Amino acid sequence: MEEIILCKLGEMVLKGLNRRNFEDRLVKTVKRRVKHYGQFKVYVRQSTIYVEPQAEDCDMDGAFDALKVVFGIVGLSRAKACPKDKDAFVDCAKSYLDAQLSAAKTFKVEAKRADKSFPLTSIELSQYVGGELDEAYPNLQVDVHNPELTVRLEVRDYAGYVHADPEPGAGGLPVGINGKAAALLSGGIDSPVACYMIAKRGINLELVHFFSYPYTSEEAKEKVIQLAQELTAYCGRMTIHIIPFTEIQEEIRRACPENLFTLVMRRFMMRLSQAVAEQTDCKALVTGECLGQVASQTLEAMQVTGAVASMPILRPVVGMDKEEIIRTARRIGTFDTSILPYEDCCTVFTPRHPKTHPTLAELEEAEQALDIQGLMERALAGIELVKVTVQDPD
């Protein structure tokens, strides 16, 4: 019989009445992800999603790896189906887990019985199969407390399954169950990590990028699209709202005191992002700001930039060290793209002596020289939309 993939559902199991909704959403995501690797049947039973290949040529390794990054799944294993019979379980374990059984020194068998009509209890089945394996593999000793290998048997409604310990999944909550937020994605290291972290809490993202052609190049835009593309493995398909920012930056440079350039600019970013958020049914903004990292990321700077937005601003990396952020960026696969050397619009008009302890009154006064409404309208009218979707493997 077939090898299948079992995905163990995470926190959502706890969520009572919403569980069906969560499961349905996750099943849809799993279906979308595995279709790139062949024809699979996907269904949920008893807090586990079953992914069954329907053809010989299904790429099981590819599907397994793709599912490892799906939020809402806490553990995954490949399992072998067998008839629901105690000796069939023994034979299946011997053939399917032979390599692990031959290599381990200690083991135990853990059976779970969802089908209560099965003639043995879970304990009886574990003891029977454990005894048989103990005899068949002289290298093995039973250790029920701290075994090197746990042979897991599941007696489900439709079949029995044999598998070893699950590998860790991505955890978190299925993307979309907690609504939508607009994330400000630059080409840097921090904002892709911020996107990842918020998506992990079940949030769907609209992406916003500010683009200052010709001060920032076409390559800088391509880089952001590539980062977004890389994030789709976790976040699913997304739309990038690329907002022309040149006129605003030039106006700020013309009319505002140099030491406030960055802060005025960041207030425009927040206003425009909120406008996009409102149009796309988002309930929060997300940034990659980190406390104390640069002049515009002091508490006072966050206060004056946040003051123009009424939506909550989520800053998931705010308390992380750069090293921790980099480690995460490497793990999720965005780091190498983030360090490509293209300039970001923030770096183009950086003041020599940025104000680190600004007040709201100072900012509001500086902005009186600007036609905020007109600048916003023109920027919003020039938005370019780029869609990114999970791509087929090479």
Ligand code: ATP
């Ligand atoms: P990152 O590594 O994410 O670029 P950073 O340390 O360079 O962060 P800043 O340049 O001050 O920090 O930007 C802080 C946050 O503002 C970014 O994490 C991002 O959320 C947002 N941001 C900055 N520049 C842009 C941009 N061009 N488009 C969209 N968002 C931006």
Ligand code: MG
């Ligand atoms: Mg940056």
